[in-house]
Amino acid sequence: MDLLQLDLLGNALVSGLLLGAFYAAVTIGVSISFGMLDIVNIAHPAFIILGSYTAYIANTTLGVDPILASIVLLPAFYLLGVAIYTVYDLAFERRGDASIRGLAFFFGLLFITEVTLVLVFGVDYRLVEAVYVGPSISLGPIDLPLRLLVPALVSLALIGALQVFMRHSFTGRAIQAVAQDPLALRLMAANPTRIKRIAFGLSIATASVAGAVLIVIQPVEPSIARDYIGRVFAICVMGGLGSFGGTVAAAMTLGIVESLTATFSGPSWSPAVAFGFLLLTLALRPTGLFGRS
Amino acid sequence: MRTAGFVVLLLVVAAAVFGAARLVDNPYAFFAGYVVLQYIVLATAWNILGGYTGYVNFGTAAFFALGAYSTVALHKLTALPLPAMMLAGGIVSGAVGLGTGYFTLRLRGTYFSIATLAMAVVVQTLITNWSFVGGSRGAYVVRPAEVMGLDYVQYLFLLMLLLAVAAVTIARTIERSRLGTGFAAIRDDEVAAEANGVPTLRLKLVATALSGGLMGMAGAPLPYYVTYLDPASGFSLSYAVNTIAMPLIGGTASWIGPVIGAVLLGTLQQVATVTISSALSLLIVGLLLVGFVVAAPRGIIGWFGK
Amino acid sequence: MTALLQVQGLGKRFGGFVALADVSFDVAEGERLGLIGPNGSGKSTLVNCLCGTLRNESGEVRFAGQKLAGLNAHQRIRRGLARSFQLPRPFGTMTLAENLRVPILYAVQPRGGARVPDIARRCTDLLGMVGLADKADRKPADLTQIEMRKLELARAMASEPRLLIADEAMAGLSHQEVDEILALLLRLNAEGVTIIMIEHIMRAVLAFSQRLVVLVAGRKIADGDPQAVVREQAVVEAYLGS
Numbered sequence: 001m002d003l004l005q006l007d008l009l010g011n012a013l014v015s016g017l018l019l020g021a022f023y024a025a026v027t028i029g030v031s032i033s034f035g036m037l038d039i040v041n042i043a044h045p046a047f048i049i050l051g052s053y054t055a056y057i058a059n060t061t062l063g064v065d066p067i068l069a070s071i072v073l074l075p076a077f078y079l080l081g082v083a084i085y086t087v088y089d090l091a092f093e094r095r096g097d098a099s100i101r102g103l104a105f106f107f108g109l110l111f112i113t114e115v116t117l118v119l120v121f122g123v124d125y126r127l128v129e130a131v132y133v134g135p136s137i138s139l140g141p142i143d144l145p146l147r148l149l150v151p152a153l154v155s156l157a158l159i160g161a162l163q164v165f166m167r168h169s170f171t172g173r174a175i176q177a178v179a180q181d182p183l184a185l186r187l188m189a190a191n192p193t194r195i196k197r198i199a200f201g202l203s204i205a206t207a208s209v210a211g212a213v214l215i216v217i218q219p220v221e222p223s224i225a226r227d228y229i230g231r232v233f234a235i236c237v238m239g240g241l242g243s244f245g246g247t248v249a250a251a252m253t254l255g256i257v258e259s260l261t262a263t264f265s266g267p268s269w270s271p272a273v274a275f276g277f278l279l280l281t282l283a284l285r286p287t288g289l290f291g292r293s
Numbered sequence: 294m295r296t297a298g299f300v301v302l303l304l305v306v307a308a309a310v311f312g313a314a315r316l317v318d319n320p321y322a323f324f325a326g327y328v329v330l331q332y333i334v335l336a337t338a339w340n341i342l343g344g345y346t347g348y349v350n351f352g353t354a355a356f357f358a359l360g361a362y363s364t365v366a367l368h369k370l371t372a373l374p375l376p377a378m379m380l381a382g383g384i385v386s387g388a389v390g391l392g393t394g395y396f397t398l399r400l401r402g403t404y405f406s407i408a409t410l411a412m413a414v415v416v417q418t419l420i421t422n423w424s425f426v427g428g429s430r431g432a433y434v435v436r437p438a439e440v441m442g443l444d445y446v447q448y449l450f451l452l453m454l455l456l457a458v459a460a461v462t463i464a465r466t467i468e469r470s471r472l473g474t475g476f477a478a479i480r481d482d483e484v485a486a487e488a489n490g491v492p493t494l495r496l497k498l499v500a501t502a503l504s505g506g507l508m509g510m511a512g513a514p515l516p517y518y519v520t521y522l523d524p525a526s527g528f529s530l531s532y533a534v535n536t537i538a539m540p541l542i543g544g545t546a547s548w549i550g551p552v553i554g555a556v557l558l559g560t561l562q563q564v565a566t567v568t569i570s571s572a573l574s575l576l577i578v579g580l581l582l583v584g585f586v587v588a589a590p591r592g593i594i595g596w597f598g599k
Numbered sequence: 600m601t602a603l604l605q606v607q608g609l610g611k612r613f614g615g616f617v618a619l620a621d622v623s624f625d626v627a628e629g630e631r632l633g634l635i636g637p638n639g640s641g642k643s644t645l646v647n648c649l650c651g652t653l654r655n656e657s658g659e660v661r662f663a664g665q666k667l668a669g670l671n672a673h674q675r676i677r678r679g680l681a682r683s684f685q686l687p688r689p690f691g692t693m694t695l696a697e698n699l700r701v702p703i704l705y706a707v708q709p710r711g712g713a714r715v716p717d718i719a720r721r722c723t724d725l726l727g728m729v730g731l732a733d734k735a736d737r738k739p740a741d742l743t744q745i746e747m748r749k750l751e752l753a754r755a756m757a758s759e760p761r762l763l764i765a766d767e768a769m770a771g772l773s774h775q776e777v778d779e780i781l782a783l784l785l786r787l788n789a790e791g792v793t794i795i796m797i798e799h800i801m802r803a804v805l806a807f808s809q810r811l812v813v814l815v816a817g818r819k820i821a822d823g824d825p826q827a828v829v830r831e832q833a834v835v836e837a838y839l840g841s
Binding site: 040042087091099100101102103104105107108109111112114115116118119223226227229230233234237268269272274275276278279282283 | 343347349351396397400402403404406407408410411412414415418419421422429530533534537538541545572573575576578579580582583586587588590
């Protein structure tokens with residue numbers, strides 16, 4: 001391998017790692033909803049795209065920094081999640097009929113969100129402006145583009161904050177208890193429906209920040225949500241449902257593999273990488289590559 | 294009613310539909326009717342797996358497009374008649390269904406659903422990168438003007454009509470057979486089904502292969518219908534949404550549910566696409582899907598009967 | 600007479616947890632065996648390993664002389680090894696009669712039994728046997744707790760088993776209901792079905808069993824005449840705490 005190839009490899013590895021950190025932020029919401037609550041929210045990527053567009057509106061109309069805007073909008077996304085969970089709980093969990101119809105429900109939400117975005121914004125790619133979108137830092141032969149570095153740091157901060165919340169607050173521990181044993185939760189004198197509602201609200205809230213970092217990294221149009229469904233569930237399953245550490249490890253692995261594929265085989269193959277990974281994981285080790293066995 | 298009587302009845306209905314379409318004597322009637330019939334096949338096929346065994350397939354578009362693309366490939370290589378190509382498309386999609394099922398059907402149903410979603414993107418990526426069938430640029434297929442004295446679009450309509458009759462007959466026969474009882478047992482409680490003698494994995498594979506195969510057959514005539522096929526339209530998400538929405542809106546418990554759903558939603562979209570816009574008509578489908586699963590869990594057929 | 604069921608050195612772990620360790624026992628044709636043990640002693644794991652719902656890692660199970668290793672649950676019930684579930688698991692969208700059709704179609708017919716015209720009558724007979732004949736067209740959701748248990752037993756019987764494993768078929772039932780189920784199991788046994796009864800209700804186990812096996816923490820600690828077994832020091836300690 002000559003020097004140019006080594007440079008390419010180094011850059012691909014670094015951008016893969018940065019991309020991976022961002023993938024972790026995209027997945028963390030599903031790690032909560034699917035991994036902990038067993039709610040198959042396949043619409044999550046669509047809410048992330050919604051997050052991209054709200055950040056885009058704040059950025060273009062008010063000139064606010066997109067990531068800052070997404071943090072301000074966290075409560076709105078939290079409430080959206082609470083509303084969705086309330087309907088889900090009444091219509092499916094109470095009736096004990098969550099499987100087929102529950103899946104179809106979220107599939108419908110995915111579709112409604114996407115089509116609504118198309119109707120409002122059209123299918124053109126949208127971009128945001130921020131000081132960190134253009135420049136990059138150079139470390140020898142390695143380029144660190146800020147439009148990847150800043151999202152990666154924000155993503156890790158988001159996951160770190162969630163981890164602290166899960167470990168050290170009563171509600172956080174109750175959410176983890178509901179994941180393992182609803183009966184134990186009742187013994188803690190907590191209402192499982194209320195805890196799940198909060199957890200689902202949190203999972204959708206993460207979509208605000210994940211959406212903002214997405215539109216910093218790449219231009220966004222409504223249908224790209226679908227490319228992320230595979231990534232998100234591949235990472236979530238590989239990471240061992242509900243484990244934050246596993247999610248980050250799996251996300252970085254996928255980021256690196258995708259980035260290597262794009263560098264050496266061409267970008268048109270990279271969507272298949274995530275899904276190929278997912279199919280392999282499901283076929284070989286459904287408990288996850290990084291999860292507890 | 295015995296199966297033979299039922300088939301005769303369906304054929305009479307089909308002949309009446311075809312006769313009516315010829316009476317209207319407007320090419321658009323055949324174009325629009327073809328789409329509705331195609332959705333009857335897709336919705337019925339989806340329901341064989343989703344409604345009868347309880348496994349949700351999000352990958353309709355992939356099975357459908359595989360059928361279409363096998364026709365594109367055969368069209369370049371051979372001069373097979375279309376019915377033979379439909380059979381070939383069915384075999385390709387059925388085999389992919391069998392393969393996907395073999396790897397994922399041992400797992401919980403949720404994983405199967407996610408895997409079908411993944412499979413759809415993998416297949417789309419493969420087709421997009423396969424230049425023989427046009428790659429991302431798409432492929433043109435020259436449609437003959439007529440076949441055996443019949444206008445080609447009418448011929449396509451007729452083939453799809455017969456396929457719809459076949460699909461509905463298969464679905465109804467399964468419902469009343471030993472296979473149907475086994476499927477229902479799997480849907481209700483898979484562990485109990487296995488403990489009561491039902492070979493669950495084998496039956497689920499039968500359902501996926503059959504369901505995928507019918508979707509492939511429904512997709513096979515598509516290149517001749519559109520004359521230009523590219524991955525974005527062949528793998529359109531609207532196929533997946535419609536095929537899930539139609540059985541759930543019509544009702545999944547019986548063969549008639551998907552038919553009702555396909556006729557209602559299919560016609561609605563044909564009208565709405567012309568009069569309003571195609572995006573808005575898809576939005577209506579999404580809203581109806583969510584509305585029905587939340588408020589009318591047994592679909593339209595749940596409003597009648599017990 | 601050779602034993603109908605031979606269990607030899609059966610072992611099963613879940614991760615680091617040993618659920619069953621070196622469990623061996625035989626069940627003779629026509630025998631009524633009681634299987635007891637505290638909660639978490641491995642009884643349900645044993646049933647699941649015998650019936651093919653779980654795979655055992657070590658040891659061997661023979662049924663009617665044949666090794667069962669590698670056979671799925673549906674293949675085992677076809678050979679005549681049936682179980683009822685501890686928590687009834689009826690097929691919710693089917694009527695009671697349809698519930699019974701499943702094992703008849705999928706366990707009895709593959710052996711060459713049950714011709715099609717007889718199936719409906721067979722369902723009625725089975726439901727009659729457990730006193731549910733008048734509810735043949737109802738759905739399981741309409742049943743009471745004891746009716747649900749009876750349906751569970753009738754469905755297991757519909758497979759025409761040689762060996763029936765009744766997994767806590769009486770838990771949560773009243774005194775009189777326990778007697779009803781007990782009478783039903785005794786009648787089945789009199790008709791030639793070998794039965795393993797897993798139960799917490801000692802009165803029922805002692806009334807039913809000809810022999811008693813005791814599991815504690817995944818190991819067999821006693822096996823023999825019921826009256827003698829319940830007086831053994833180890834058994835008393837396991838139940839009352841040492």
